[in-house]
Amino acid sequence: MWISIALTVVAVVLTLLCRLVPRLRHNKAKAEKTGLPVFWTPWPTYGLFTYLNLLLLPVASRIPFISTLNWVRFLDRGLSWTSLREMEDKHGDTFMIVSPFNITIKTSNAELTSQVISRRTGFIKPTAGYKVVDMYGTSLLSTEGDAWQRHKKITGPAFSEKSNKLVFQESLRQTMGMINFWQTQENNNNKVFTVEKLAGNSATLSFNVICAAGFGIPQIWPGENETMIAREAVPGFSNVLPGGGHTMTLGECLQRLLPGIIWLFLCPLWLLKYSPFKPMNKLYKCYEECGNYFDELVELGKKKTDQGENGGETMNLVGLMLEGSEKAPQNFKSSDSNNAQLSKSEITGNAFIFMFAGHETSANGIHFSLLLLAMYLHEQLRTQADIDHIVGDMPPSVWDYQTYMPRLYNSMVGAVLNEQLRLIPAIPNIPKRTVGDQKVQVDCQEFIIPDNTFVLLNVVGSNRNPRYWPKVQSHVTGKDNDMEDFVPERWLPKDRVLDSENKAKHEDTNGLETTSFETSSSGSLVKPPNGAYIPFSLGHRACPGRRFAQVEITAVLSAILQKYTVELDVSEWADDEQLAQMNNEEKRKLYHKAVVNAENVIRRSQQVITLKLKQGDKVPVRFVERGSERFAGIV
Numbered sequence: 124m125w126i127s128i129a130l131t132v133v134a135v136v137l138t139l140l141c142r143l144v145p146r147l148r149h150n151k152a153k154a155e156k157t158g159l160p161v162f163w164t165p166w167p168t169y170g171l172f173t174y175l176n177l178l179l180l181p182v183a184s185r186i187p188f189i190s191t192l193n194w195v196r197f198l199d200r201g202l203s204w205t206s207l208r209e210m211e212d213k214h215g216d217t218f219m220i221v222s223p224f225n226i227t228i229k230t231s232n233a234e235l236t237s238q239v240i241s242r243r244t245g246f247i248k249p250t251a252g253y254k255v256v257d258m259y260g261t262s263l264l265s266t267e268g269d270a271w272q273r274h275k276k277i278t279g280p281a282f283s284e285k286s287n288k289l290v291f292q293e294s295l296r297q298t299m300g301m302i303n304f305w306q307t308q309e310n311n312n313n314k315v316f317t318v319e320k321l322a323g324n325s326a327t328l329s330f331n332v333i334c335a336a337g338f339g340i341p342q343i344w345p346g347e348n349e350t351m352i353a354r355e356a357v358p359g360f361s362n363v364l365p366g367g368g369h370t371m372t373l374g375e376c377l378q379r380l381l382p383g384i385i386w387l388f389l390c391p392l393w394l395l396k397y398s399p400f401k402p403m404n405k406l407y408k409c410y411e412e413c414g415n416y417f418d419e420l421v422e423l424g425k426k427k428t429d430q431g432e433n434g435g436e437t438m439n440l441v442g443l444m445l446e447g448s449e450k451a452p453q454n455f456k457s458s459d460s461n462n463a464q465l466s467k468s469e470i471t472g473n474a475f476i477f478m479f480a481g482h483e484t485s486a487n488g489i490h491f492s493l494l495l496l497a498m499y500l501h502e503q504l505r506t507q508a509d510i511d512h513i514v515g516d517m518p519p520s521v522w523d524y525q526t527y528m529p530r531l532y533n534s535m536v537g538a539v540l541n542e543q544l545r546l547i548p549a550i551p552n553i554p555k556r557t558v559g560d561q562k563v564q565v566d567c568q569e570f571i572i573p574d575n576t577f578v579l580l581n582v583v584g585s586n587r588n589p590r591y592w593p594k595v596q597s598h599v600t601g602k603d604n605d606m607e608d609f610v611p612e613r614w615l616p617k618d619r620v621l622d623s624e625n626k627a628k629h630e631d632t633n634g635l636e637t638t639s640f641e642t643s644s645s646g647s648l649v650k651p652p653n654g655a656y657i658p659f660s661l662g663h664r665a666c667p668g669r670r671f672a673q674v675e676i677t678a679v680l681s682a683i684l685q686k687y688t689v690e691l692d693v694s695e696w697a698d699d700e701q702l703a704q705m706n707n708e709e710k711r712k713l714y715h716k717a718v719v720n721a722e723n724v725i726r727r728s729q730q731v732i733t734l735k736l737k738q739g740d741k742v743p744v745r746f747v748e749r750g751s752e753r754f755a756g757i758v
């Protein structure tokens with residue numbers, strides 16, 4: 124029997140080799156015609172199969188011989204983040220990876236990126252790779268062509284200046300709620316408060332903002348009551364505790380669902396439901412309850428529409444999606460591309476995407492910005508100087524969007540946010556796929572990217588490409604460029620002069636000279652060359668929530684830093700008494716230890732849909748009232 128099993132295995136392997144080797148050769152020959160460096164792997168680098176890589180690679184990387192093989196590294200979709208520009212420095216900004224199944228081109232070249240994002244039909248979104256987020260229905264994120272246009276036409280109008288204003292006000296209100304929550308936790312007070320779960324709290328804040336501004340379901344922090352919500356609370360949604368037939372709040376469901384999203388895609392739902400393993404049942408429960416919440420959200424939207432409400436004080440995302448859906452073909456159950464209407468599953472699909480894309484990414488922005496500011500206290504001091512100049516002592520509750528948002532964004536606050544996204548982008552690679560052969564030009568050389576090639580726009584590699592930024596020697600690494608360093612000032616216009624106390628000498632602008640806070644004016648932030656800076660992607664598939672996120676993060680950082688300084692928590696190495704007895708040099712060394720630790724934890728970050736700290740990792744921080752800093756001026 125063993126002999127026949129062995130013979131069968133040998134036969135299968137030989138048959139596979141006979142089929143796959145010619146296909147690999149064929150793809151390699153096609154790729155080599157481009158003249159770019161070509162590498163090979165036996166397994167697909169992009170597509171549905173790559174979800175299996177997430178399971179197989181951790182095993183492969185433990186086997187000494189296998190882990191060193193180039194092709195194993197190319198299969199790692201986190202490579203852009205784990206190796207930064209190591210591959211690009213060795214092989215150039217653009218190279219190809221072939222397997223018997225597909226060809227992939229990976230680029231950090233701005234010229235090529237601009238061509239890719241400007242050709243709508245030549246480079247499309249490979250939607251098969253997005254099926255993982257389609258658990259409640261297809262959406263703006265996961266569709267292409269006519270279907271995408273329909274989603275875009277309906278949801279696009281929600282992102283307006285009116286919405287940005289809402290986001291600004293809600294973000295400020297939520298920041299006050301979060302600070303109050305922190306201050307009232309055990310061992311904290313109004314002047315000094317330690318925060319262990321900055322990532323989780325940032326996620327709650329961002330979730331609360333998208334809920335209120337996007338969906339009209341305002342949220343409160345534990346300890347707050349519903350009278351603090353500027354608008355009316357919505358039963359079942361605005362509670363700190365779950366209501367109706369729910370066992371978890373919507374926020375809890377979503378937070379637990381997102382890390383397990385791959386399993387929902389890989390495992391049949393019945394298996395999760397009836398599995399003997401509790402975490403699998405729990406995941407199924409989150410999936411089910413989240414779905415019920417979305418159904419209730421749609422029902423709520425229908426009720427409001429019937430009552431003639433048009434979303435009033437919100438972006439009215441559900442209302443916009445519902446508009447006309449009742450009249451859609453097959454009575455609200457399906458839709459076709461000729462009708463600018465969405466089916467019910469498409470509405471819930473979009474509700475899920477906007478809720479998850481609208482909070483997870485911005486939350487990372489807030490979290491990482493605060494960590495970087497705590498690590499680089501001199502940059503925080505400069506940011507605070509700008510905030511002081513712009514809003515002084517004025518309480519955030521009266522900051523006016525039109526006056527203050529442009530000024531805050533075009534100051535060190537916006538510079539910090541752009542620099543954070545340059546170094547730690549939420550999405551490290553943006554995938555596209557060629558339709559037909561695509562002739563492109565890079566550095567005066569023309570070549571053809573073959574039909575059906577996957578194109579990975581390397582966000583980390585592009586954002587850190589020294590080719591597109593002024594060359595300045597790094598004070599930190601000693602390298603001939605400072606692309607790996609946190610230097611928010613690179614975003615400030617050259618003519619902005621700092622006086623001896625690092626306070627910016629501002630021109631007196633009223634912030635209203637442009638209609639958008641971001642539009643170019645003499646005082647606006649530096650604009651990198653097209654295609655060089657791509658944290659929000661570019662072109663027609665760029666992030667529709669870019670301004671939403673910029674407004675939110677700007678408001679949150681400004682409101683916190685106006686009153687408080689964020690420091691790394693050093694209590695792991697020295698308690699308050701020990702610290703009080705240290706001289707400046709000892710304090711400097713201690714803080715340096717905390718900075719190195721924070722750097723290491725950030726470098727271990729992993730992409731679970733978005734790039735964030737590895738599960739279980741954290742960098743505790745301590746907020747102190749301004750004027751009572753323990754390390755400012757020392758480190």
Ligand code: HEM
Nearest residue numbers: 263264480481484485488549550658659660666668671672
């Ligand atoms: C710092 C915050 C954010 C970052 C870095 C970010 C980044 C991105 C990127 C890179 C894409 C393109 C993804 C791809 O092509 O695969 C994208 C798409 C998208 N983002 Fe964002 N995003 C942020 C915030 C938001 C917010 C606040 C919302 C909603 C309120 C949002 C909603 C979306 C949607 C719906 C898409 C799909 C668009 C399409 O495919 O046409 N994002 N985002």
